Amino acid sequence: EVQLVESGGGLVQPGGSLRLSCAASGFTFSSYSMDWVRQAPGKGLEWVSYISSSSEIIHYVDSVKGRFTISRDNAKSSLYLQMNSLRDEDTAVYYCAREIGGGYDKWGQGTLVTVSS
């Protein structure tokens, strides 16, 4: 069974940092591109970042460029999101998602990041 399990969320002050992790199982992680997608409380979905299967291609939404860094460790079947200089507007549930055919066929349950003083 394909599983994606996020961790690392929590309460952080503005300007602080967090590192999210996504542990994958049940499929050949190294064969898939992966993304982070977030959802602010009561709001819609917002794509955050993309990383290709071997990390050669990376993209970010403009609002996180220079602050967030996506990475992966295929040997550990894990995806990461390093988030620095966090802002109130980064408060959201962060989902990792497996990409296939340009869409996301599997999603984790999400991890909540709250940025507040």
Next chain:
Amino acid sequence: QAVLTQPSSLSASPGASASLTCTLRSGINVGTYTIHWYQQKPGSPPQYLLRYKSDSDKQQGSGVPSRFSGSKDASANAGILLISGLQSEDEADYYCMIWYSSASVFGGGTRLTVL
């Protein structure tokens, strides 16, 4: 103007059909893009429904009933998610998505009420 625009809400009766639209911004040709659709119920992550580019290039998500289908309306520059034989369990938020300019872009979502 947003890249993808969805009506914020839609109501329909059990057993009826619901047509959810996803309108692309002027200048972005719907015929060029694959549109992906997701369903999200409260407290749960999104679930993949299907992708649609054309009648010859489409794919249903694993386990997704055939009463969920995709199409396009070129005259309206829109993608369409059609749900037939509505059931109470179809009540959810629905999001469309395209890959545009090296980014995934989601529509704002449509809340479907089945009553």
